[in-house]
Amino acid sequence: MIEEKFDAIVVGAGASGNACAYTMAKLGLKVLQLERGEYPGSKNVQGAILYADALEKIIPDFRDDAPLERHIVEQRQWTMTDSAHVGMHFRSEEFNEDRPNRYTIVRAQFDKWFSRKVREAGVTLLCETTVTELLRNNSGAVIGVRTDRADGVAFANIVVLAEGVNGLVGQRAGLRDVVTPESVALAVKEMHFLPREVIEERFNLKGNEGVVIEAMGTITKGMTGTAFLYTNAESISVGIGCLVSDFQGTGQTPYGLLEAFKNHPSIKSLLAGSECKEYAAHLIPEGGYKAIPQLYGDGWLVVGDAGQFVNAVHREGSNLAMTTGRIAGETIAWLKVRRDAATAANLSEYQRRLDASFVMKDLKKYKNIPDFLHKSGAHLFGLYPRLIAQAAQTWFRVDGKDKRAKESEIIKSFTRSRSLSGLLGDAFKLARAWR
Amino acid sequence: MSGTSVGTVLPKVEEKLFQNRYMVDAGRPHIRLSINGEPSAALRSLVTTCPAGCYTDNEKGQIELVTDGCMECGTCRVVTAKTGEIEWQYPRGGYGVLYKFG
Numbered sequence: 319m320i321e322e323k324f325d326a327i328v329v330g331a332g333a334s335g336n337a338c339a340y341t342m343a344k345l346g347l348k349v350l351q352l353e354r355g356e357y358p359g360s361k362n363v364q365g366a367i368l369y370a371d372a373l374e375k376i377i378p379d380f381r382d383d384a385p386l387e388r389h390i391v392e393q394r395q396w397t398m399t400d401s402a403h404v405g406m407h408f409r410s411e412e413f414n415e416d417r418p419n420r421y422t423i424v425r426a427q428f429d430k431w432f433s434r435k436v437r438e439a440g441v442t443l444l445c446e447t448t449v450t451e452l453l454r455n456n457s458g459a460v461i462g463v464r465t466d467r468a469d470g471v472a473f474a475n476i477v478v479l480a481e482g483v484n485g486l487v488g489q490r491a492g493l494r495d496v497v498t499p500e501s502v503a504l505a506v507k508e509m510h511f512l513p514r515e516v517i518e519e520r521f522n523l524k525g526n527e528g529v530v531i532e533a534m535g536t537i538t539k540g541m542t543g544t545a546f547l548y549t550n551a552e553s554i555s556v557g558i559g560c561l562v563s564d565f566q567g568t569g570q571t572p573y574g575l576l577e578a579f580k581n582h583p584s585i586k587s588l589l590a591g592s593e594c595k596e597y598a599a600h601l602i603p604e605g606g607y608k609a610i611p612q613l614y615g616d617g618w619l620v621v622g623d624a625g626q627f628v629n630a631v632h633r634e635g636s637n638l639a640m641t642t643g644r645i646a647g648e649t650i651a652w653l654k655v656r657r658d659a660a661t662a663a664n665l666s667e668y669q670r671r672l673d674a675s676f677v678m679k680d681l682k683k684y685k686n687i688p689d690f691l692h693k694s695g696a697h698l699f700g701l702y703p704r705l706i707a708q709a710a711q712t713w714f715r716v717d718g719k720d721k722r723a724k725e726s727e728i729i730k731s732f733t734r735s736r737s738l739s740g741l742l743g744d745a746f747k748l749a750r751a752w753r
Numbered sequence: 754m755s756g757t758s759v760g761t762v763l764p765k766v767e768e769k770l771f772q773n774r775y776m777v778d779a780g781r782p783h784i785r786l787s788i789n790g791e792p793s794a795a796l797r798s799l800v801t802t803c804p805a806g807c808y809t810d811n812e813k814g815q816i817e818l819v820t821d822g823c824m825e826c827g828t829c830r831v832v833t834a835k836t837g838e839i840e841w842q843y844p845r846g847g848y849g850v851l852y853k854f855g
Contacts (some may be wrong), residue, residue, distance in 0.1 A: 352842055356776070360851045361825065425855035484827030486843060496834040504828050508802050510770070511852045532795040553854075558788050562828055573766045573804060596854050597769035599804035601825040601831070623760030 324350045324474040329449045331358035334639035335480030336432045337376050341647030343439035350472055351441050354448040363564030363600035365546055368423045369637035376644050385427040387550035388528025389418030398535035403584045404709040422548045424530050452491045471596025476660040477618045483601045487622040494611030501605030505559025506572040510592035514552050521549055535703035537579050539570055541693035546577050567686030603628045607685035614665035621646045631684050638677050645671045686751035705732055766806040770822040778848040782820040785840045792816045793836045799829050824850050
């Protein structure tokens with residue numbers, strides 16, 4: 319396919335692959351990037367929130383021309399039952415700053431922009447090219463890739479696997495196990511279009527301000543999962559996701575769950591009159607720290623979702639993808655300067671740098687949360703939302719009942735449904751997993 | 754009962770998929786079933802779990818697969834990793850789902 323040998327081949331043109339390819343090219347490396355989609359972004363799905371900090375560390379002036387939808391001024395955290403939501407909202411004028419911290423984006427558009435930056439930096443990008451396997455030398459070191467193009471092999475000192483959560487290449491090469499149904503969520507999402515003014519009126523926004531709603535509760539029918547609604551410039555992203563194993567266990571359909579969420583009385587009016595233009599599905603790594611596979615070996619390393627880099631508690635992923643991609647790129651360039659080969663021993667520097675970053679620190683902090691959610695899902699996503707909404711109802715309804723009686727009614731509703739020891743046990747387990 | 758009002762008919766998944774763009778690789782499905790005997794519970798679960806409704810069960814209790822609406826999420830691959838009832842490849846470069854927004 320391509321005769322010349324590259325410093326690095328990057329498999330995939332998503333957030334992590336682009337971050338890595340761009341970083342290496344800017345540091346003077348000769349990079350080949352392979353993407354199976356017709357254009358970068360055509361296979362990529364995200365909510366999507368862009369975290370400025372991670373991208374600023376790669377392209378400091380990205381705000382000049384990146385396709386950004388809205389900067390977020392308001393976060394709504396909702397606990398939902400079938401007929402209610404209890405919300406914690408945070409809105410601040412201070413989010414209207416010169417360099418906003420978070421933006422909503424539309425991935426297909428953002429990825430095209432990011433890819434243009436990558437190519438301008440000097441990376442050779444080949445789209446419509448699916449990598450089918452890794453090429454190895456006699457001692458097992460990875461030396462290149464085979465693709466589905468005729469005569470489609472390419473060689474490099476190192477292959478960066480930025481192939482996403484469903485990364486076949488690394489799994490088939492035995493570099494990591496296939497993810498389990500318990501450690502990935504299946505999320506479905508729709509894009510609903512509305513005039514800009516309607517969105518601004520409905521969400522109390524001016525200019526490019528945006529709102530994020532993150533929701534949990536009976537909307538996932540006892541399954542471990544969350545739902546979201548994000549305002550874009552002229553559209554709303556709405557979606558819901560749950561662990562694959564929970565979908566299997568309950569027989570719920572992802573599209574049925576999404577329809578029910580969209581028809582929830584708290585959501586329905588926000589989407590009224592909109593036109594749906596796309597339905598998407600994607601897996602999200604949820605296993606956290608304990609699910610992170612071996613990240614490097616002779617001639618290869620892994621970045622982004624393929625390495626399970628998602629902070630499930632904070633719903634962060636794209637920033638971890640960009641950061642792991644950047645750190646991988648910097649490490650590879652550093653080895654080249656030192657004239658060190660891309661051996662497993664030398665690439666352990668990648669792991670050291672990751673361990674020193676927020677990526678591993680955050681994932682380590684929450685390493686027990688996936689187990690906790692798995693075991694306590696039914697209470698957390700069903701029972702407690704119902705109890706909380708019922709308590710709020712009791713508390714806010716003025717009906718001649720005295721407040722002390724209301725208090726004791728609320729407390730009894732909790733201890734009746736989940737014994738005192740059960741309540742304390744859940745709190746203790748959550749606190750321990752959170753620590 | 755969810756927030757869905759009584760009498761609301763859930764749209765079929767086909768209507769959702771109708772919004773999407775695909776480049777179909779005619780005659781070359783990227784996922785194939787390789788079943789010997791009874792379908793496993795894992796494979797059977799895909800009738801409801803597949804977000805594109807690609808898997809259906811017929812009156813004989815067999816599982817049928819039509820990949821046209823596939824969004825390449827990989828759920829079926831993960832679910833049947835241990836049973837080996839599915840051969841999953843990425844579509845050839847350029848084929849398959851083409852997200853306009855993602």
